Amino acid sequence: MSLEHLDPWGHAMVRDYERLFKTFGIKPFKPLLSRIRNPMHLMRRGVVFGHRDYESVLDALENGDRPAIVTGFMPSGRFHFGHKMIADQLIYYQRLGFELFVPLADAEAYAVRKIPRSMVVDYALNQYVANLIALGLEKRHLHIYFQTNYEVPYYRLLQMSSRRVTGNEMEAIYGSLEPGKIVAALTQVADILHPQLEYFGGYRHVLVPVGVDQDPHIRLTRDIADRMSEIKLTRPASTYHRFMTGLDGGKMSSSRPDYAIFLDDPVEDAVRKLRRALTGGRPTVEEQRKLGGEPEKCTVYEFYLYHLVLDDAKLLELYRRCREGEMLCGECKRIASEMLASWLREHHRRLEKARDRVLEYVEPPSF
Amino acid sequence: MSLEHLDPWGHAMVRDYERLFKTFGIKPFKPLLSRIRNPMHLMRRGVVFGHRDYESVLDALENGDRPAIVTGFMPSGRFHFGHKMIADQLIYYQRLGFELFVPLADAEAYAVRKIPRSMVVDYALNQYVANLIALGLEKRHLHIYFQTNYEVPYYRLLQMSSRRVTGNEMEAIYGSLEPGKIVAALTQVADILHPQLEYFGGYRHVLVPVGVDQDPHIRLTRDIADRMSEIKLTRPASTYHRFMTGLDGGKMSSSRPDYAIFLDDPVEDAVRKLRRALTGGRPTVEEQRKLGGEPEKCTVYEFYLYHLVLDDAKLLELYRRCREGEMLCGECKRIASEMLASWLREHHRRLEKARDRVLEYVEPPSF
Numbered sequence: 001m002s003l004e005h006l007d008p009w010g011h012a013m014v015r016d017y018e019r020l021f022k023t024f025g026i027k028p029f030k031p032l033l034s035r036i037r038n039p040m041h042l043m044r045r046g047v048v049f050g051h052r053d054y055e056s057v058l059d060a061l062e063n064g065d066r067p068a069i070v071t072g073f074m075p076s077g078r079f080h081f082g083h084k085m086i087a088d089q090l091i092y093y094q095r096l097g098f099e100l101f102v103p104l105a106d107a108e109a110y111a112v113r114k115i116p117r118s119m120v121v122d123y124a125l126n127q128y129v130a131n132l133i134a135l136g137l138e139k140r141h142l143h144i145y146f147q148t149n150y151e152v153p154y155y156r157l158l159q160m161s162s163r164r165v166t167g168n169e170m171e172a173i174y175g176s177l178e179p180g181k182i183v184a185a186l187t188q189v190a191d192i193l194h195p196q197l198e199y200f201g202g203y204r205h206v207l208v209p210v211g212v213d214q215d216p217h218i219r220l221t222r223d224i225a226d227r228m229s230e231i232k233l234t235r236p237a238s239t240y241h242r243f244m245t246g247l248d249g250g251k252m253s254s255s256r257p258d259y260a261i262f263l264d265d266p267v268e269d270a271v272r273k274l275r276r277a278l279t280g281g282r283p284t285v286e287e288q289r290k291l292g293g294e295p296e297k298c299t300v301y302e303f304y305l306y307h308l309v310l311d312d313a314k315l316l317e318l319y320r321r322c323r324e325g326e327m328l329c330g331e332c333k334r335i336a337s338e339m340l341a342s343w344l345r346e347h348h349r350r351l352e353k354a355r356d357r358v359l360e361y362v363e364p365p366s367f
Numbered sequence: 368m369s370l371e372h373l374d375p376w377g378h379a380m381v382r383d384y385e386r387l388f389k390t391f392g393i394k395p396f397k398p399l400l401s402r403i404r405n406p407m408h409l410m411r412r413g414v415v416f417g418h419r420d421y422e423s424v425l426d427a428l429e430n431g432d433r434p435a436i437v438t439g440f441m442p443s444g445r446f447h448f449g450h451k452m453i454a455d456q457l458i459y460y461q462r463l464g465f466e467l468f469v470p471l472a473d474a475e476a477y478a479v480r481k482i483p484r485s486m487v488v489d490y491a492l493n494q495y496v497a498n499l500i501a502l503g504l505e506k507r508h509l510h511i512y513f514q515t516n517y518e519v520p521y522y523r524l525l526q527m528s529s530r531r532v533t534g535n536e537m538e539a540i541y542g543s544l545e546p547g548k549i550v551a552a553l554t555q556v557a558d559i560l561h562p563q564l565e566y567f568g569g570y571r572h573v574l575v576p577v578g579v580d581q582d583p584h585i586r587l588t589r590d591i592a593d594r595m596s597e598i599k600l601t602r603p604a605s606t607y608h609r610f611m612t613g614l615d616g617g618k619m620s621s622s623r624p625d626y627a628i629f630l631d632d633p634v635e636d637a638v639r640k641l642r643r644a645l646t647g648g649r650p651t652v653e654e655q656r657k658l659g660g661e662p663e664k665c666t667v668y669e670f671y672l673y674h675l676v677l678d679d680a681k682l683l684e685l686y687r688r689c690r691e692g693e694m695l696c697g698e699c700k701r702i703a704s705e706m707l708a709s710w711l712r713e714h715h716r717r718l719e720k721a722r723d724r725v726l727e728y729v730e731p732p733s734f
Contacts, residue, residue, distance in 0.1 A: 155522040
């Protein structure tokens with residue numbers, strides 16, 4: 001078979017997400033790639049597949065402006081490879097000189113997810129911040145903060161936003177009007193808009209890299225930016241990424257620990273999970289030799305694509321060997337396990353050091 | 368006629384508000400008077416007519432604790448004599464050594480009343496704070512603040528409160544679930560509860576003197592205090608006052624400027640309004656000489672009762688002379704006008720000086 005008509009990344013995704021382009025006005029990211037100097041692997045491979053107004057960010061860069069990035073984390077559990085994918089985007093932008101604003105959504109974890117405060121703070125520091133540091137997040141160009149322990153103008157923006165949205169709009173997005181959800185949503189609006197305030201640096205170009213499930217928040221926030229007549233705000237831009245699949249083909253989530261690999265999983269646990277992962281293999285060896293595997297359906301291949309193989313040529317070779325039936329799932333899982341084990345061993349060393357530096361990065365709330 | 372069976376203050380009120388005692392568990396204030404060392408005129412005269420848990424405040428005082436007071440102002444217009452009645456209570460408590468927390472509800476004025484930010488801040492500083500200073504509010508034992516420009520733990524309390532109340536409870540109180548109202552209500556909860564946080568002094572006994580229309584907020588806040596399992600909070604106590612009547616017998620409100628007297632009204636304007644005020648006079652002079660006037664229905668008598676005559680014996684004499692038909696409305700209005708003019712002239716002198724000191728008391732928000 002020829003590889004020419006295949007796309008080793010993203011074509012499954014395009015099928016899934018086509019509707020978003022048509023219905024919601026999200027634009028495909030791929031046509032922008034040629035304008036981006038060093039697109040990261042998640043961009044090249046179609047994991048980042050859509051955007052709103054990314055052109056404005058590129059224009060800003062070309063004009064010598066420093067855009068800002070906002071992406072938050074919900075500290076409601078342990079940090080897994082799905083979170084790493086977001087962290088990688090943050091670190092990529094930080095290295096390009098973008099200013100990062102990273103909310104730790106402890107207010108939301110407490111009020112909406114109903115997780116005890118002490119657990120939320122512990123997850124935030126020892127899972128999220130520690131892993132971000134271990135992954136290479138630096139202190140320069142960085143504002144990482146707890147939603148409950150930030151600066152007063154941020155809260156003022158939350159309060160003022162409450163005037164610029166109706167209960168009906170909230171209900172359309174959240175399906176309920178519980179006070180916890182409303183306050184959490186407006187806090188998220190403040191997260192996204194506050195870098196534009198002079199107090200925080202007056203960043204006119206703000207980019208929010210998120211999962212596509214977050215687009216309703218983005219639309220709401222863009223509307224509120226338009227409506228806030230007292231403060232000059234521009235609409236934030238956004239990118240949308242695919243999500244990593246859980247190792248059973250379902251959702252990857254901290255609440256399903258058997259099907260997610262956490263960055264502090266003991267190496268042998270992580271490898272054991274990967275060995276059991278759902279692949280794109282055929283029912284029999286014979287069929288697989290004949291038809292080839294289906295990497296697009298394979299959760300192990302996803303680990304290569306998102307995390308383990310950053311060199312496109314190497315990834316393409318793995319893709320080809322699977323597709324052509326040359327490499328079967330057993331061999332592939334051995335290769336992936338070795339890569340994963342080696343990566344995790346190094347990461348655990350960094351993580352141990354990072355834990356001591358957490359409080360250099362962020363001040364936890366006093367209650 | 369004998370005055371013995373009459374009560375020159377409060378008996379009309381008791382009839383009006385009896386239902387509150389029965390239905391909502393508000394207790395009458397009068398039985399507490401004997402336990403209060405120097406009850407102010409608004410207490411003695413039944414303007415402050417009801418309470419929740421005031422005994423706990425008296426107990427705290429007897430145990431040598433310093434309780435705290437919270438009462439806010441909505442800076443949505445000019446400061447009138449209805450506001451002065453609340454200011455007088457604050458100043459009374461401040462002189463007794465209570466710690467005062469005085470929110471300027473600019474977040475609510477902006478988000479719910481939809482008043483432009485710049486007007487809200489201007490009203491707050493040049494109407495509310497200036498008049499409070501002119502009336503004698505001191506800087507000691509005082510935390511006066513804009514809701515949008517306070518301290519981070521206050522906002523944390525707002526965020527955390529959002530978990531402890533349902534949409535149904537909010538709707539029962541506010542009749543709608545607009546985000547602006549929800550955030551304003553939770554901000555009010557934070558206003559009332561925050562003095563209990565260690566950060567703000569850890570005041571375990573907080574008293575909220577309010578109009579009885581605010582009781583739903585008080586009940587909500589007391590419930591939230593009970594439910595907040597992470598932070599030890601006690602239920603706030605409250606007192607309830609009658610409202611001053613507008614000069615036409617309707618509501619006294621900044622939005623009906625002909626029927627309210629503002630503390631910065633030119634003296635001649637104020638007197639002109641008072642001269643036209645609705646009284647408890649009879650249809651004819653003959654009837655009034657025979658039956659006497661009805662001070663309970665008289666808006667001029669209210670000015671004596673609330674503001675102009677602090678000496679109970681003098682007030683009683685005015686009451687008697689009206690009741691017995693000895694003093695008719697013309698004479699009474701002359702007396703009241705002179706008192707009002709004299710009071711306002713002195714107040715305007717103080718107010719002019721106070722305007723220069725506003726920023727010593729409170730820091731306005733930067734936007």
